[in-house]
Amino acid sequence: MRALRTVLILAVVLGGLLVGADRVAAAFAETEAAEGVRIGTVRAESTDVDIKGFPFLTQVADKNLDEVEIRLTGVQARAGGRPVRIGELTAALRDVTLDADYGIDRAGSADGTARIAYPDLAAASGRDAQVAYGGDGKLKVTGGVRILGRTLTRSVLSTVTLVDGDTIRVRADEVPGEGIPGLEKMVRSRTDFDRRIEGLPKGMRLTKVEAREDGLVVTVTGENVTLKAS
Known part of the structure; x- marks a missing residue:
């Protein structure tokens, strides 16, 4: 029994170390992705990336992530040939494919919202x-x-x-x-x-627009979405 208890304790410790290493790797990847992620041709003042799913390292090895949530603020886009600032853009990307450099390349599906101040x-x-x-x-x-x-x-x-x-x-x-x-x-x-x-990514379209007190809120969705600008 004592030997079994020791084995179980070691398994828990090693499991904790592996989980910790996986989360550290995910956090590092989120930071790197935030610096390089692109949504079509638009650019943002700041980007936050949250990689979902576990284990992360196995997903990376397969170059496919279950889900990635991104939040961009101060997005500079264009509307009718004129510049337009989008205060915040959030999107959930699913079935995400990584490129040769492990950057976000494509998403099987995506949906999100963009808020434009009046x-x-x-x-x-x-x-x-x-x-x-x-x-x-x-x-x-x-x-x-x-x-x-x-x-x-x-x-x-x-x-x-x-x-x-x-x-x-x-x-x-x-x-x-x-x-x-x-x-x-x-x-x-x-x-x-x-x-x-x-400048929307290929495969994405606007599906809803709504006037609210805090601004104009636009819903976007898409399938087989190309994240990188061509």
């Missing part, structure tokens, strides 16, 4: 307008137009939708014309816009 959305709109949350899932867009030598400022409630899986569309629900010919068209020229999000 001032950043306004800057990317290409319009001389302000964008804010309008309540009840709507945007409040404010712009000014010149009429007979004076500026008329109008705010409209707008609906935001997705088009073709890559374009954010903002349209005013209603524009008060006040009997002035052409006023609605001029206001819409300041408040309505489409912006195609560029």
Whole structure:
């Protein structure tokens, strides 16, 4: 019995050492991946990587990770040819394939969310307008137009939708014309816009957009996703 107890104690100790070594290796890999991970052609101010699954070393030997969670902040992307800042982008990557240098190459599937602050959305709109949350899932867009030598400022409630899986569309629900010919068209020229999000990894698309108090939240998903920019 004493010998069995000794064997069990040694097994627990060795098992603990192996688990510890595996976690140390995973932590090191997360740090390295955070420095080199890319989501399409976008770049970020900071990146955090969390490698899921155990044991990590066996996954690395197979060059395939069960799941990797990433969080990017201060993402610099482009929308309709204009720069747009995405405050935060989070994504869960599953069935991740590593390349020859053990960098993240592809994912069998992925999903996540991106949050765009309203001032950043306004800057990317290409319009001389302000964008804010309008309540009840709507945007409040404010712009000014010149009429007979004076500026008329109008705010409209707008609906935001997705088009073709890559374009954010903002349209005013209603524009008060006040009997002035052409006023609605001029206001819409300041408040309505489409912006195609560029630089997404191959295989990923936008699936949902929602206006919230803390910003515009876009849901992304994909299959057979290529993480590295070509």
